[in-house]
Amino acid sequence: MTHTIFFYVFAGILVAASLSVVLNRQPVYSVLSLLVAMLCLAALFVMLGAFFVAALQILLYAGAVLVLFLFVIMLLNLAPETLPRMRPLTRRGLGLAAAVLFVVEWVWLLNQSPLPVTLPKESASLGSVEEIGRQLFTTYLLPFELTSFLILAAIIGAVTLAKGLWDRE
Amino acid sequence: MITLNHYLILSGVLFAIGLMGIMTRRNVLMILLCIELMFNAANLAFVAFARAWNDLGGQMIVFFVITVAAAEVTVGLAIAILMARRLRTLNADEANSLKW
Numbered sequence: 001m002t003h004t005i006f007f008y009v010f011a012g013i014l015v016a017a018s019l020s021v022v023l024n025r026q027p028v029y030s031v032l033s034l035l036v037a038m039l040c041l042a043a044l045f046v047m048l049g050a051f052f053v054a055a056l057q058i059l060l061y062a063g064a065v066l067v068l069f070l071f072v073i074m075l076l077n078l079a080p081e082t083l084p085r086m087r088p089l090t091r092r093g094l095g096l097a098a099a100v101l102f103v104v105e106w107v108w109l110l111n112q113s114p115l116p117v118t119l120p121k122e123s124a125s126l127g128s129v130e131e132i133g134r135q136l137f138t139t140y141l142l143p144f145e146l147t148s149f150l151i152l153a154a155i156i157g158a159v160t161l162a163k164g165l166w167d168r169e
Numbered sequence: 170m171i172t173l174n175h176y177l178i179l180s181g182v183l184f185a186i187g188l189m190g191i192m193t194r195r196n197v198l199m200i201l202l203c204i205e206l207m208f209n210a211a212n213l214a215f216v217a218f219a220r221a222w223n224d225l226g227g228q229m230i231v232f233f234v235i236t237v238a239a240a241e242v243t244v245g246l247a248i249a250i251l252m253a254r255r256l257r258t259l260n261a262d263e264a265n266s267l268k269w
Contacts, residue, residue: 007171011179018183018206022190027198034202041209048176048220053212053231060235065205065242072246073198076253095192099185106181110174118172119221126219127228140229147236154240161247 006047014040031069038062050127176217183210197249197259201242208238 017040020033038061045054136144187210190203212231219227253259 004171007175011175014179015182015186018186021202021206022186022194027196027202030199030202034205037206038209041213044176044179044213045216048216050216050219050228050231053216053228056232056235057212060239061205061209065239068242068246069198069202072250076250076259092193095189098192099189102185102188103178103181106185107178110177110181115173115177115221118170120223126223126225131225132228132232135225135229136232143233147233150236150240154243157244158247161244161251 003047007044010040010043010047014044027073028070031066031073034069035062035066038066048127052127052129052132173217173221177214180210180214180217183207183213195260195262197252197261197264198246200261201245201249205238205242208234 014037017033017037021030021037024030024033038057042054042057042062045051045057184207187203187206190206191200194200194203212234215227215231215234217227219225249259252264256264258264
């Protein structure tokens with residue numbers, strides 16, 4: 001019962017915050033709304049028994065990615081977004097239509113899918129740091145190493161771009 | 170009683186909101202932000218599936234998705250700063266030098 005109440009509370013805040021991300025004119029407010037959405041998502045992860053992922057969500061998204069966004073927005077000193085003159089109505093209508101169509105199709109698909117409907121009983125070890133650490137360094141060792149290459153590539157890319165090699169002309 | 174479908178529908182709604190943002194917003198930073206939202210919708214679905222099947226694989230892939238998202242944001246924001254410096258705009262419609 002408490003699970004149901006908490007699910008609806010967090011899902012409501014999550015959807016409201018995401019709508020605020022998309023509809024807000026001020027970029028800073030959008031980023032802060034996304035922060036609220038991330039925290040709600042972390043709460044949902046905890047309800048699903050994914051404790052380590054919830055911690056990562058707060059540490060990495062709220063702590064690193066969104067701070068980076070805030071830095072860039074403050075660095076560039078953005079004015080509130082001015083909507084383009086060129087047919088804004090059609091574009092917004094198209095965006096809304098695509099979103100609604102997607103949700104309708106998704107619900108329709110889920111209604112006739114053979115997925116297991118009820119969640120099984122929670123096992124205590126699923127999502128614990130110990131279990132994730134063991135899997136990460138045995139079954140998923142190769143992807144784990146590959147992510148370090150990915151991050152290395154991102155670092156090199158960011159440094160190259162920031163050094164302004166492309167500004168020279 | 171909350172079922173797997175509740176989580177999946179919530180994930181789909183979140184994804185659709187992100188999609189709407191990408192199609193309606195023209196600011197490059199806002200587009201990146203909406204991509205983050207869509208990443209998170211996918212993460213929610215993965216974690217819900219991990220719970221439904223009692224399989225840790227779903228949570229492991231969230232770990233990798235978060236890493237990829239962080240790398241993507243780093244490079245994307247560097248490009249956005251360069252774009253603001255060179256083109257003096259962040260409007261995606263005005264970055265049309267590839268258009269012939």
